[in-house]
Amino acid sequence: MTIQVAKLSDPAVRAFVTAVNAHDRAAFQALLAPGATMSDDGSDKDLDEWTDREIFSSHGHMDVDNESKGGRALIAHYSNDTWGEMKTKWSFIVDDGGKIIRFETGQA
Template structure:
């Protein structure tokens, strides 16, 4: 069963999912710490390049099925125009200012 985005526990993660689904790059970038990093399937990637390819230029969309770790770990059905839909895991590190310092994703 899908969790409504507005019911996600962690404010930064809720904002992340909202920005992805709204295709709002400015809102997305505002959620990230200045030196934010990310990894996909265990490999560190260039954040700007990855979000452009996997989210914003390919109509990325997340439907969250499960959250844990206080809302900072998600299982979601993620789809985009490049890869179609897949079951993915997302783990977030949120800094003291409430911004996302790191996220890791991959197939679940």
């Protein structure tokens, strides 16, 4: 059973999932701290290139199954036009101002 996005605990993570599912690049980028970083399956990636390829140009969508660590760790079914659907894990580091400093994703 999935968690409704509006019920996610952490405001930054909730906004992240909302922006991904709405394909709202401007809202997504507004969530990121300057110099934000990310990794996929343990390898650091260029954040702009990765998000364009894996989220925005391929219609990425997250259905969150559960959350932990105060809402900053998710298990989600992630789908896009490139890879189809897969079970993924996501973790977020958020600064004191509510901006995402880093996120990590990979297959769960």
